[in-house]
Amino acid sequence: MTAGDKKLVYTVTIPIRWGDMDALGHVNNTVYFQYMEQARIEWLSMMGCLPDENGHGPVIINAHCTFKKPLKYPGQVEVCTYISTPGRTSFETIQEMRSVGDGYSLYAEGGAKVVWVDPSTEKSVPLPDAIKQKFAEIKSTQRRRR
Numbered sequence: 001m002t003a004g005d006k007k008l009v010y011t012v013t014i015p016i017r018w019g020d021m022d023a024l025g026h027v028n029n030t031v032y033f034q035y036m037e038q039a040r041i042e043w044l045s046m047m048g049c050l051p052d053e054n055g056h057g058p059v060i061i062n063a064h065c066t067f068k069k070p071l072k073y074p075g076q077v078e079v080c081t082y083i084s085t086p087g088r089t090s091f092e093t094i095q096e097m098r099s100v101g102d103g104y105s106l107y108a109e110g111g112a113k114v115v116w117v118d119p120s121t122e123k124s125v126p127l128p129d130a131i132k133q134k135f136a137e138i139k140s141t142q143r144r145r146r
Helices: 029-046 129-145
Strands: 007-015 057-067 076-083 090-099 106-118
Touching (some): 007 029, 007 129, 029 057, 029 076, 029 106
Antiparallel strands (some): 076 090, 090 106
16 A cells, blocks of 8 residues: 555554453554454444445455554553555555554554455455445545645
């Protein structure tokens, strides 16, 4: 995803729980994926784009994370979610995780490819109109700011 394609769509602050840490005293690597998932699902829910009455909905076909610095309890992590220009059936998310108590330093960055799927056929289907509309609004807003 190029910098021009990357559009901020959602930011959430998540408290780091004691149970998020591993035996080494920092947030376990699997929990970073949970933070990204929580932010992604909150954004999709806010847009009304969870699975529809036919079960068509988002499926993650890949996910990745690059760990920069270890998050630790106590603290809060800010997850910024960006999206790319959508394709017919999918779009990329990129997420940055920053420590609220450390001048918002970048601790990790990752993302996932989201594909809309029909569960009865297990095939991709076109993105919902609500997501297409959101992308159009974001693009329009960014043009006006320039």
